[in-house]
Amino acid sequence: MKPVPENETQPRLKNTAKLGAFVPFEEEPVEEHERKREVFLGLGKLMKTFPVWQNKKGFVPRNRFDKLNKELYDLFFYLAPTREETAYKEKVTRMLRAAAAKTWGKDATLETVGSVRTKTDLPTSNINITVLCDKAALEKGEAERFAETLAKSGTAETNLLHGGTVLQCILQDTGLSVEITFNNRAAIDEAEKIEEWTKKTPSFPELFIALKTFLKTRRANETASGGLGSYALAVMVKNFLSLHPKIQAREIAPKKNLCVLLVEFFELFGINLNTRDVVVTESGYEKRKEATQPRIAVMSPTDPELDLTKNTFLWHHIRSVFENAHYTLVDALVSNATERNPPETASILSAIIDDTDPLFS
Structure with missing residues (x-):
């Protein structure tokens, strides 16, 4: 999905651009991409009217991209510590x-x-x-x-x-x-890194919280049970934002395109990234020394020998739910089928995050 330039009002769809001289992606053929979209068509019907995080008093944009963008900020402020x-x-x-x-x-x-x-x-x-x-x-x-x-x-x-x-x-x-x-x-070093990214990387905290919430509601965030830990996720978010070509070229404002960044994050790590051959770093990719299982490898910024996802044995499941979320949101955002158009008050984010989860109680 292509981000929205600041001087454009109508979003356009396009696959995420490849980054740098080393291409760590295996982009899906167009036919396969469209086939999977058909599989997930209609999942937008799961949308809920006014989930707990949605600001009922605020203005509800008619444009679905603007609506999801606002919802992500509503979620961020709703979950912020009181x-x-x-x-x-x-x-x-x-x-x-x-x-x-x-x-x-x-x-x-x-x-x-x-x-x-x-x-x-x-x-x-x-x-x-x-x-x-x-x-x-x-x-x-x-x-x-x-x-x-x-x-x-x-x-x-x-x-x-x-x-x-x-x-x-x-x-x-x-x-x-x-x-x-x-x-x-090491825990102090990790905390200092995330503090640095939160302060200096636009949209890092909002995107990070949305993804943490998504994984938490899918029970896929605990490393002890094979999930994706918060620090590894933080490195992935920093990698994604640091290498995003439109952000680096200053062609988009990240805060105005948070919804598109979320969809593209799911696309990158759920579909396109060649996890068998690459290691994800804070600001790039490195080629693995030898072929391994197709589990994602995320390098610690403070210890190059430490693989933060060495215990993420549920990666196949996590990648699948990332892919699912990508197609679900694409369908909800760009579908032109009248019978699937959600009500103006419907929550797009609720198609992938369940507000009845104990996290919200």
Whole structure:
């Protein structure tokens, strides 16, 4: 799908352009592309009127591209942490910091990492913390003592996971999970990267949140169960936006074309990317050293030897739902069949994201 230039009002469809001298794509033949579109025709009927994220008081654009663009911003602001949620998580962090000081004194510092730090958390997201302290202290069983300190406070139930390297706390008042690691400087580096992209890459946070929500509602976002983790997804979004030819040529304004970027992201990673032969990096592609399984490989920006998707064994399923979402949205956006035209109040985004998911409760 071709993005909408700032001086154009009517979007046009076109396959995503190839990027750079190294072509990591396997673009579908036109006949196959059209055949799959026919398979997904009519899925727009699943659209719902006024899902929970849709601003009922705002103006509803008649143009379907503008409507989806507005919906993506509605979703972004709907899922943004409220003042109460932010205050609660800050309170939890202060409690943990006090417990760390009681256990280690001035020899330990506590850092918030993950989505809470980067302000890309969803309502059900865990709080992720890393404690920086003397390694020798941890080897003497101080992690267990920290768990005991928290348990005695009566605020959380604790479990030591992965051989004592991760401490899980379930907060008794809300049931929210806090995962605490020790001396996990890589998590700090990852958080700093996402903070940088959020500030400097236009439309990164909005597109990232939409995709996180999509994967969350498909139960495909947990690496422990073979899903696509948030940091790997963030690298994919940064890669996509950094290499988008129309953005780089300044021919489009990303914020005005968020809906088209979402559709093209699904097209790239759900259909066109040659995942067997390439490695996705923060700002480009590298050729794999040897042929492997067609699972996507995403390189960590801070550790070139680390494949962030090495445990994403559900990639075949994830790629399939990306492809499904691409054709569903294309059908909803460009179909001219009168019988499939949705009502003006219908949500296009609800064709791929279910607002009855527990995430929205």
